[in-house]
Amino acid sequence: MLLDKCRSFSAADDARALGLYPYYPGSQGPSGRGQVVLDGAEVCMLGSNDYRALSSNPQIIGAAQDALALYGTSATGPRHRSGNLDLHEELEADLADFFGFEAALVFSTGYMANFGVVSCLAGRDDMVLVDERAHASLVDGARLAGANGARVLSYRHRSPEDLADHLAAAPERPSLVVTEGLFADSGRAAPVAQIVEVCERYGATLLVDESHGVGLLGRGRGVIHESGMAGRAPLVTLSFGTSLASQGGAVLADARTVDYLRHHCRPQLFAAGLSPAETAAAHASLREIMRQADRIPDAVTAAEHLRAALEALGFDVEPSIGPIIPVRFPDEQGMLSAQRLLLDHGIYANAVLAAAGAGHRLRVVCTDAHTPEALDAVIGVFGQLREKLIPQRRQPD
Numbered sequence: 352m353l354l355d356k357c358r359s360f361s362a363a364d365d366a367r368a369l370g371l372y373p374y375y376p377g378s379q380g381p382s383g384r385g386q387v388v389l390d391g392a393e394v395c396m397l398g399s400n401d402y403r404a405l406s407s408n409p410q411i412i413g414a415a416q417d418a419l420a421l422y423g424t425s426a427t428g429p430r431h432r433s434g435n436l437d438l439h440e441e442l443e444a445d446l447a448d449f450f451g452f453e454a455a456l457v458f459s460t461g462y463m464a465n466f467g468v469v470s471c472l473a474g475r476d477d478m479v480l481v482d483e484r485a486h487a488s489l490v491d492g493a494r495l496a497g498a499n500g501a502r503v504l505s506y507r508h509r510s511p512e513d514l515a516d517h518l519a520a521a522p523e524r525p526s527l528v529v530t531e532g533l534f535a536d537s538g539r540a541a542p543v544a545q546i547v548e549v550c551e552r553y554g555a556t557l558l559v560d561e562s563h564g565v566g567l568l569g570r571g572r573g574v575i576h577e578s579g580m581a582g583r584a585p586l587v588t589l590s591f592g593t594s595l596a597s598q599g600g601a602v603l604a605d606a607r608t609v610d611y612l613r614h615h616c617r618p619q620l621f622a623a624g625l626s627p628a629e630t631a632a633a634h635a636s637l638r639e640i641m642r643q644a645d646r647i648p649d650a651v652t653a654a655e656h657l658r659a660a661l662e663a664l665g666f667d668v669e670p671s672i673g674p675i676i677p678v679r680f681p682d683e684q685g686m687l688s689a690q691r692l693l694l695d696h697g698i699y700a701n702a703v704l705a706a707a708g709a710g711h712r713l714r715v716v717c718t719d720a721h722t723p724e725a726l727d728a729v730i731g732v733f734g735q736l737r738e739k740l741i742p743q744r745r746q747p748d
């Protein structure tokens with residue numbers, strides 16, 4: 352029977368029975384303020400993507416409230432019908448301007464932007480090359496492109512050499528190369544300069560998902576700008592669920608490509624437009640990021656401090672940049688136990704199960720909301736729990 356797999360699914364119950372289930376923590380109240388009430392207890396939130404802590408900023412909330420009062424709760428339909436608001440178009444104009452593109456197109460989620468753009472632009476006779484650890488929305492878009500006749504391959508994580516080998520093997524195919532800019536789980540940047548060079552050499556079109564670099568790196572513009580490659584990646588996508596403190600997503604491209612997507616991209620055509628309040632919140636956040644573009648974000652400074660402290664304590668910290676600090680554990684049980692122990696001591700971090708070739712990690716994330724005092728308290732807890740968290744502790748260098 353179809354639902355047999357659901358009835359026999361027991362992994363979540365098994366983890367719950369052991370007290371090690373790490374998902375769907377119940378957040379009571381806002382999660383963007385550094386401290387949050389999770390399942391009734393106040394904890395330090397070190398697992399939020401609200402990197403610039405704008406989701407609780409009064410100015411952003413005010414912009415969303417104003418839009419709600421003026422435009423109502425809903426866009427009322429897909430954008431090509433009743434749902435195209437001036438709010439969408441104003442946001443698109445500022446996104447294009449800030450990131451240095453001719454045009455932008457807003458979607459109702461970042462997932463839909465990635466899924467829609469990849470599956471719309473690649474099809475029969477094309478090739479899609481996806482970094483093996485790219486976000487599910489990019490992978491799923493590539494799968495649909497594959498169902499439509501594209502040849503879909505993954506290349507080794509962050510490897511321009513492997514990418515070049517694949518492109519060299521099929522130089523005649525129009526190709527789309529897909530990567531995250533800053534990888535969400537590991538906090539490592541793609542080698543964008545080398546990937547751009549390979550794409551240009553083989554005439555491939557590059558799409559970079561800047562969801563986790565926007566607002567943080569490259570003067571707020573992401574990894575492409577940070578790598579000195581502005582203008583050299585023809586397609587950029589982003590989610591508004593990170594530094595833009597909202598819901599939604601966008602693609603940035605040349606005007607002809609955006610117009611093509613406006614008329615062919617199915618998640619754009621067959622879904623309601625982004626709601627007024629979400630659009631206004633994303634736009635107000637973008638304005639704030641533009642205003643502060645010359646400052647190094649507090650989230651980045653905080654993460655540098657915490658990363659160095661965790662390394663000094665002997666934790667197995669993977670190299671990363673920006674606000675994400677991946678702390679590796681030898682096995683799933685060790686990682687889940689560490690996550691639970693930290694939670695019991697007032698710290699929430701994300702549990703990330705191993706992807707292909709990657710270890711089990713805690714994803715520890717700093718935001719602008721983490722004060723030096725809060726971080727010192729966090730470092731104190733990691734220090735106090737060190738022997739329990741690292742059974743076979745590496746000696747600090």
Ligand SMILES: Cc1ncc(COP(=O)(O)O)c(C=O)c1O
Pocket residue numbers: 460461462463465486488531535560562563590591592598599600
């Ligand atoms: C790299 C990346 N791209 C896209 C998305 C999807 O964005 P959204 O949450 O806006 O659908 C996410 C969110 O998990 C992400 O991490």
